[in-house]
Amino acid sequence: MASSVAQKRLFHEYKNLSTNPPEGITAGPVSEDDMFYWEALIEGPGGTPFEGGVFAAELKFPKDYPLSPPTMKFVSGGVWHPNVYPNGTVCISILHPPGDDPNHYEHASERWSPIQSVEKILISVMSMLAEPNDESPANVEAAKMWRERRSEYEQKVRDEVRKGLGL
Amino acid sequence: MQDDEPSLNIPSLLTLAVVSFFVLRWFLNRDDSPSSGGRPRGRGNAVDPAQVEQIIQMFPQLSVREIMWDLQRNGGSVAATTERILTGRGLETPPPSFQPQITLPSTSTQSTPTSRTPLVSKSDAQDLISRYNLKGQLATEPGPDAPTSPASASGWSQNKEERQRLLQKRRDDMILAARRKMEQKSQAQPK
Numbered sequence: 001m002a003s004s005v006a007q008k009r010l011f012h013e014y015k016n017l018s019t020n021p022p023e024g025i026t027a028g029p030v031s032e033d034d035m036f037y038w039e040a041l042i043e044g045p046g047g048t049p050f051e052g053g054v055f056a057a058e059l060k061f062p063k064d065y066p067l068s069p070p071t072m073k074f075v076s077g078g079v080w081h082p083n084v085y086p087n088g089t090v091c092i093s094i095l096h097p098p099g100d101d102p103n104h105y106e107h108a109s110e111r112w113s114p115i116q117s118v119e120k121i122l123i124s125v126m127s128m129l130a131e132p133n134d135e136s137p138a139n140v141e142a143a144k145m146w147r148e149r150r151s152e153y154e155q156k157v158r159d160e161v162r163k164g165l166g167l
Numbered sequence: 168m169q170d171d172e173p174s175l176n177i178p179s180l181l182t183l184a185v186v187s188f189f190v191l192r193w194f195l196n197r198d199d200s201p202s203s204g205g206r207p208r209g210r211g212n213a214v215d216p217a218q219v220e221q222i223i224q225m226f227p228q229l230s231v232r233e234i235m236w237d238l239q240r241n242g243g244s245v246a247a248t249t250e251r252i253l254t255g256r257g258l259e260t261p262p263p264s265f266q267p268q269i270t271l272p273s274t275s276t277q278s279t280p281t282s283r284t285p286l287v288s289k290s291d292a293q294d295l296i297s298r299y300n301l302k303g304q305l306a307t308e309p310g311p312d313a314p315t316s317p318a319s320a321s322g323w324s325q326n327k328e329e330r331q332r333l334l335q336k337r338r339d340d341m342i343l344a345a346r347r348k349m350e351q352k353s354q355a356q357p358k
Binding site: 003004005007008015018019021026028031032033034036039041043052053054056063075076161162163164165166167 | 224225226227228229252253255256257293294295296297298305322323327330331333334337338341342345346348349350352353
């Protein structure tokens with residue numbers, strides 16, 4: 001019963017994202033036969049080394065969505081970023097359920113709740129690309145590089161962006 | 168007169184009794200009261216496994232028993248069951264006495280592998296152009312007004328295939344626009 005709520009809600013969000021897409025974001029189910037598996041494209045925010053890039057990510061929704069948040073994972077190459085695990089999984093507070101805060105640095109309002117949405121997640125991820133959160137590095141190497149050798153970090157990101165576009 | 172009335176009434180009373188017996192029986196059998204034999208005789212209780220499979224593929228999270236119960240009750244209409252699920256009414260929990268023989272391969276809650284195989288099989292390290300098979304489109308020169316308007320194809324359709332196509336087009340346009348922009352940029356300032 002709960003899963004049909006999730007499906008209705010996801011369909012509704014899909015419709016909103018299609019009729020009124022936020023700047024630089026495209027998202028929807030890979031196939032409508034499975035509303036719990038989406039793919040999203042995010043443009044790299046301007047004025048950052050990610051500028052000009054497009055990043056693909058998969059979103060997997062739990063059956064009790066929107067009570068629980070989806071997981072998000074960058075595919076095709078991943079993203080060199082302090083808050084993205086080397087396998088591409090995104091680590092950001094909006095994707096964490098409210099009751100679960102092992103590090104005690106996130107405010108409840110930043111975390112997942114049913115009033116959040118796919119759109120808000122993707123927008124948060126976009127701003128995360130622009131401003132890494134140094135407090136909870138998911139990719140320690142990237143975080144270290146970002147902190148200590150910023151120009152090297154930016155060059156690496158730019159290279160990845162070009163590679164991602166097949167250049 | 169007085170002798171006549173009872174002789175007229177007894178047959179009609181009998182008829183009424185017989186008719187109401189059949190009507191009641193029909194109602195009892197139609198509804199889900201499992202008491203007296205319970206099974207709808209006309210339809211039999213065989214649900215076409217192909218139909219169940221069809222619904223399971225659309226809604227892998229549902230239980231096979233609920234699907235079979237609903238199919239049996241609506242006379243084996245996949246459309247009616249799908250409609251019921253999509254409108255959010257959900258499926259009824261079948262009574263404990265309903266024990267269909269489940270012959271489906273598996274009832275795992277895993278989502279259908281069919282829809283995602285094409286993506287999983289692709290290497291994770293691919294660039295977006297090969298991931299979405301855009302090489303062909305990259306070769307064709309963009310139209311005079313095509314280059315940088317990725318949001319132009321936003322839209323919604325009542326038709327499922329059309330929606331899928333629109334989404335794919337927006338995705339492809341976004342990638343192609345970014346790629347062309349990046350190419351122009353690197354031509355303008357070669358490193």
